[in-house]
Amino acid sequence: MMTLHIGEWIVLLMIMAMPIYSFWESDKTKRAVIAGHKTKLRMYQETMVYLWFPTVTLLALVLMQVVRISDIGLYWRSSMANWVGACLVMCLFVYLVLGVYKTKSNSQNNEELRNTMKTHSWMMPASRCELTWFTFGVSMSAGICEELLFRGFLLSVFSDYIGLFSSLILSSFLFGLCHIYQGWLNAIRTGIYGLVFSGIYILTDSLLIVIILHAMLDIYSGIIGYLINQSSIDNAKLYITKSDTKATAP
Structure with missing residues (x-):
């Protein structure tokens, strides 16, 4: 039997409820955003x-x-x-900056990324305002909160009762389930990321490193999503302009 303070039990139960809430609400939120009944800004605020x-x-x-x-x-x-x-943080930062530059300058690469993002493009920012909220709101919150909860707290609690290895698997599994709104494939991928973050936390002996890494990756995904969405919007405008030109041509 786990002997925890009542407050720790409350936090633990809230963490356990997060995947259930995500599974329950994911399709509703997706449909609402796609249909225009809920703005992305509202979704970002609810996520925070x-x-x-x-x-x-x-x-x-x-x-x-x-x-x-x-x-x-x-x-x-x-x-x-x-x-x-x-x-490691500095190397990743340079790598991500180069990735953004490559995406911005390589239209063929954009098409590959667009296909990869099909399952969760609906939640990616498409305007500067949405990008700001995604970067400083959702991404920073995810980096801080998810690492404190799934790496910092869960590993500390579970390691004393089921061992470190089992704690890594369980916390990463729950972490992945919380991202079911991105589709099952991305939920599995996120669970693997959780294992990697846990390994880095154990090896570096500091959650601060993992918080920064997590936030950087989320910010990067938001910027890439924004660039892809902007590319799609620009292509749509170009297509409309060409169609109008053909229609008015003598």
Whole structure:
């Protein structure tokens, strides 16, 4: 039997409820956004509330000293592992910047990405306002909240009872299920990302590294989605212009 503080039980139950909520609401939200009954901005705002509600509860437990900061990995030791993790962040940043540049300048690559994004293009930003909310709202919230909950808290709680390896599998499985709204294939892919994030957390001994990596990847996906959507809009405008020109030609 797990002996946890009542507050920890509440956070644990909220985390367990997140995949259920995501599974229940995913199709409804998708249909509402595609049909125009719900804006992407509204969806982004609801996602932020969904992420921050259990996270604020967890942080309240930290302030109450029920959960220690060290238990959820929020520290920097200036160790070799920490600095290797920081180098990893810098390398990933350069790689993602190059990826954005390649996407912006290579239309053929855009077509490949457009096919890859078919299952979740409906949720990607298509305007600068949506991109701002996705970047500083959804992506930053996901990086902070999901890592605190699924890596920091769940690994700390489960490791004492079912072992580290089983904790990695369980937390990554739940993490993947929370992204079922992106389709089953992406949910599985996200679960694998969860395993990778967990491994980096264990190797670098700091959740701060993983939070930054997670947020960077989400911001990158938002920028790529925005560029692809803008490309589709520009192509549609060009097609309409050509059609109008042909229609008015003598």
